Amino acid sequence: MNTPATPRAIITLLFLSACFSFSGTTHAGWHPDPDDDGINSQYDLCPYIYDPLQGDADGDGVGDFCDPDYAPPTLGDRVSDLRIEHITPYGAWLSFTSPYDNYTYGWEAVAAWSTIPGELTTVAGFDSAAARGDLMELGRIHADYGEKNEEPIILTDLEPNTTYYVAITPGSISDGYDPRISNIVSFTTRPISLPSPPDVHPRVYATPAFITKLKTRRANNDSGWTKWENTIRAKAQSEGTRRYCFDAALLYQVTGNAQDKTTALSIFNSSITYWENTVLVNNAFRWENAQLGACLDLLWNDIDSSLRNRAIRAYLEDDEYNITDRVLRRDDTDEFASFPRNWIVDGLVACGASGIDPALSDRACAILETGHRLWHGVQLVKARRERGKYAQSDGLKPDGTAYGQGTQLYWLEILLALSNAGESIDTYGPHIENALKSMFLYLFTPTRKGFVSMGDVEAYTDNFSIEPNSYQLRRANGGVLGLFSGVLAQTGRTQAAGWVQHLLSKRYDVDPVNKVDGTTVYRLMFETDEIPKVDYTKALDTFFHAEGFGVVFDRTSWEDNASYLMFRAGWNTVDHVHADVGHFQFFRQGKWLTHESIAYGGLASCLGHNIWVMKTGDTGGGACPGGFGQNFFAQNDNSKSLILKTSSGYDYTYVTAEMAGAYNIFKEHDLRNFNSVQRSLLWIKDHSGYGVDTLVMLDRIETSANAEADAIGYYQLHLDENPSIAGKRATTTLGNQQLVVDVVTPTTAALSTISPSGSPGGNSDQAIYTHRLRVDPGTNGHLVNMITVLRGSAAGVSLDQPIAVNSSTLQGTYTQGTLVLMPTSPIKDKGASLTNASATVSTTSALTVFITGLKKDTGYSLQATQSGASLTISVSPNGNLKSDEGGVLGVRIDSARNIVPIEISYMIFNDDFEGMGS
Secondary structure, three states: OOOOOOHHHHHHHHHHHHHHOOOOOOEOOOOOOOOOOOOOOOOOOOOOOOOOOOOOOOOOOOOHHHOOOOOOOOOOOOOOOOEEEEEEOOEEEEEOEOOOOOOOOOEEEEEEEEOOOOHHHOHHHHHHHHHHOOEEEEEEEOOOOOOEOOOOEEEOOOOOOOEEEEEEEEEEOOOEEOOOOOOOEEEEOOOOOOOOOOOOOOOOOOOHHHHHHHHHHHHOOOHHHHHHHHHHHHHHHHHOOHHHHHHHHHHHHHHOOHHHHHHHHHHHHHHHHHHHHOOOOHHHHHHOOOHHHHHHHHHHHHOOHHHHHHHHHHHHHHHHHHHHOOOOOOOOHHHHHHHHHHHHHHHHHHOOOOOOOHHHHHHHHHHHHHHHHHHHHHHHHHHHOOOOOOOOOOOOOOOHHHHHHHHHHHHHHHHHHHHHOOOOOHHHHHHHHHHHHHHHHOOEOOOOOOEOOOOOOOOOHHHHHOOOOOEOOOHHHHHHHHHHHHHHHHOOOHHHHHHHHHHHHHHOOOOOOOOOOOOOHHHHHHOOOOOOOOOHHHOOOOOEEEOOOOEEEEEOOOOOOOOEEEEEOOOOOOOOOOOOOOEEEEEEOOEEEEOOOOOOOOHHHHHOOOOEEEEOOOOOOOOOHHHEEOOOOEOOOOOOOEEEEEEEOOOEEEEEEEOHHHOOEOOOOOOOOEEEEEEEEEEEOOOOOOOOEEEEEEEEEEEOOOOOOOOOOEEEEEEOOOOEEEOOEEEEEEOOEEEEEEEEEOOOOEEEEEOOOOOOOOOOOOOOOOEEEEEEOOOOOOEEEEEEEEEEEEOOOOOOOOEEEEOOOEEEEEEOOEEEEEEOOOOOOOOOOEOOEEEEEEOOOOEEEEEOOEOOOOEEEEEEEEEOOEEEEEEEEOOOEEOOOOOOEEEEEOOOOOEEEOOOOOOOOOOOOOOOOO
C-alpha cells in the first residue's frame, strides 16, 4: 500500500528538518549568470553558453547553442556550431563539435578574428588575419566526430569594447588553411581599463591607510600583531634572504624602527644585485613572489630615484623575458596563477608612478596589461565557470591539497593588489569564500589534525605521528589563511573572515618560534582582534559539492568523532593532478578506513587510489604500467568525466559519476575501449559512532563495440592492514575499527591482495605504502555490473551477509534492514530517467528503502506488496512521495507495510545535467 505519513510523522520530519538545517548554502555555483549573457541561469535556456537571444528553434526548452540537434556538423565537413561560452574584456572562450573522425594524431586547427564583417569567409581572409597577428594555432584536436572539443578555445589578445568576428578552420601557419571554414560568431568584448592607483606608495599589498591601521593595532597590543612582530623580525634579521624583504620593510613602515629599516634596505640592495645577475625563469621566477617589486613599493619613499630605476629595470627585464621567450601553459595551473601575480604586482608598483624614468613606467604598464589580460581573460572566467575544463566556481584549486594551497595564495595576492589599486573585487566575494571552504574548511578531516589528500603531495610523513594518512597542517597554510581573512574582509564578507580568525586561533595558534616562512607576514597583516572569531561549524552545512572540479565532501557532523566521505570525479589533465577519477576515501572514529597511498607522483599517482584499473593503451603519457589505469591524456568533454548527480541528507549521501573520459585516450592513439564507466555510491550514515556506516557501491562498465578483449580490469581499495579474505568478503581490522567489504554481484567476482611496495616517506616513484584489496569481476565481457557493500564499525561487530536483489530495471542489495535499489541502465547526463520499476526481496520485517536514478525533485508513487515471504517494491511517476535533488527516493516501511518518507535532502547540491547542454 502507499500510505502517506501520519500527521505525527510529518511533525517529526519537520522537527528534524529544523534541527539539521543550517544557514548558508552548499551551492558552489555562486554566479547568477555564469555565461555573462545577461540572463539569470534560473531562466536561461542555455545557462553555460553565451546566448542573449535565447533561440530555441525546436521549442524543446533547451537553447539552440546547448541543443545537440541544432546545427550539428556533417561528417568530413566544416565546424558548424562554433559557439561562445564566455566573453571577457580581452576576448572570449569558445567551443564546438568535431566534424571529423579522429585519427592517430588528431587534426590541426586555427582560430582567426577580425573586426571586418565577412572577412573570414575565405582562406584569403585567414591569410590577412595571420598577417596582422590576429590568428592563433589551436594545436591538434582529438575529439571524434560528434564530440565536443576537449580544450576550450581561449582568446586573450583582443581589445576591450570592440566587436569581433571569429572563425576556425583546419590548418596551421606553416601548412596553410583549409577552405572548410566554420560558422562565424560575433561578439563585443567587455569595456575595461587598467587599474590606476593614486600616485603614492605603498599601494600594492599595503596602502598608507592600511599602514596607519597597523600602527593603531600595534599601539593597542592587538594579539595577532603582538604574536608575530618579534618572530618575523628575528627571522628577517637572522636569514637576511630575499623572501623577507617585504616583511622587514613592512615592519619598518609600522614601527619606525631603525634596525628594521637597515635590515630591509640591506635585503633590498642585495635583491637588486641578484636580479641584475640572474635570468629568472620557470619556478625560480615564480618563487621570487614578486618580492623585489613588493619590497620596492614599501621602501619607495626611503630611496632615491636612481635606486628605484635600478630595481624596476632589474625586475622588468625578467618579466619581459618570461612574456616573450616562453609559452605559459594553461594546464600548469599553479604556474598560470603565479606569473600574472608577478606581472600585476610589478606593473602596479611602477605603472604611472612619478619619480622614475618615464620609459620604465611605460614598460611597467605593458607588463601590467599582460597580467591583467590573463587575470580577466582566463582566471576570473574560471572563478565564474561551473561546467567543463577549468571550471572553478567552487573555489577548489585542481593542483591538489599541497599545491592548491600555493596556487590559492597567488590568486589572493592578485585580488589584494588589484583591490588596493581601486579595482572592485566585491563581485568575486562568493568565489573567495568557496575557495576557503573547498581548500580548508571541508578539506579538514573531522579531527582537524590534517587534510584529506588529493593530487601531488610532498612532506606528508611528519603528520603520521599526529594523524596517519592525512596531509599535514603546514605553517604556510596559516599564511594563506591570514590572507584569506584580509581579502574576505575587503569584500565585506566579515563572517567568512571571522571563520578564518577562529580557525587560526584553534588550529594554527602554535608557538610561533621557528614557525615563520615567506607567507607568515600575512598573519602579521591580517590576523587581528578587530575581526570577531566565528565558529564556522555552527554556520555551515556538513555537505559541500565542488562541482567544477568534481569533488564531494560530507560528514555526519562537525564533531571530532564524525564519519567523513570524500569522492572525486571531474576534469583532469592539469599539472599536479593524479589519475584519480572515481576515487573515494572514508574516515571514521578518528582514522581512515580506506584512503589513497599519498605520493607526489610516479606509480602511486596512477595506482595509489581506490579506482578501476583498466586497459587504456596509454603507455607514454602517464605512470600506469603497461597501459593500465587511467589516462594522462584523458578526454575532458564535460560529459565524459564528471559527477552526474549528488545529494545529501541526515540519513544518507548519494553520488553518481561518469568516468569513461578517464579511460579513453585521445593523444597518439585513438583508443576508446569504454562507452560508459559509472560509479554510484550511497552512504547510509551512522550518527551514533556505535553503529554501522554502510556504503553501497555500484560500478557499471560498458565497453565499446571494438574494445580489446581484456579491456576491463579490476578495482582496488587501499588499506592500512592486510585484509583477511573469506569468499567474497574481506575484513580489515584497523585498531578499534573494522572495514568489512562484501562483493554482492557478480557471482564470478574474486578477491585478492597486493602487498605494499614501499613505506610512507619521500617521493619514491614506485612506492605504494598501503595494502591493496583487489576486486576482480572475473569476466571480460561487454558489460559489468558490480555491487559492493563496504561497512565501517567497531572491531569485532558481527555483520550480516548482504543479499543481491535484481530485476530487469533495478539492481541492488538488502543488508542490515536496508534495501538499496539502483537502475540497471546507466545514469544519463541528459534525457530520460528511471520511471516505472520494481524489484522483490525476501523479508517480512520493517525496512528502509532507497531507490536511486529517479528524476530529481519529482513526485512518485511507491507500492509495497507482501506475498508470503516476498516483498515487492514498485515505483512509478505521479505520486505524493518526492525524490530529492539527486534523484533519490527514501522511505521507511513498517511491518504493516505503511510507508513513511525519509526527510528529503536539506543540504544538497545537484549536478543533474538533464536539459542542459555542455
